Amino acid sequence: MRELIRRLSFSDRVSDGRGGVPRGCVPLLVVGDGDEESERFAVRVEALRHPSLVALLEMAAQEFGYKQEGILRVPCAVQQFKQALSTAGAVSTKY
Numbered sequence: 001m002r003e004l005i006r007r008l009s010f011s012d013r014v015s016d017g018r019g020g021v022p023r024g025c026v027p028l029l030v031v032g033d034g035d036e037e038s039e040r041f042a043v044r045v046e047a048l049r050h051p052s053l054v055a056l057l058e059m060a061a062q063e064f065g066y067k068q069e070g071i072l073r074v075p076c077a078v079q080q081f082k083q084a085l086s087t088a089g090a091v092s093t094k095y
Helices: 002-009 045-049 051-064 078-088
Strands: 025-030 039-044 072-074 092-094
Touching: 025 045, 025 078, 039 045, 039 078, 045 051, 051 072, 051 078
Parallel strands: 025 072
Antiparallel strands: 025 039, 039 092
């Protein structure tokens, strides 16, 4: 996980065809459960060290592996992700 954070924090912008993610942020796709729609977020790298977000990243690694390419997918409900961001005191940007 440290390698992922290091690699993403040094890129100026990560583009997925819709625009870029600001420097120092990681693009995340919260895939939701069941019928819930996926939602995109840009989260500051520093926030990913908080235990509530580390737990979600571990879930992502278990489901999708450590070698995800492009946007990082997180398998949880959007509301659960927003709660984890709030707990971490993190500010995120939808993009």
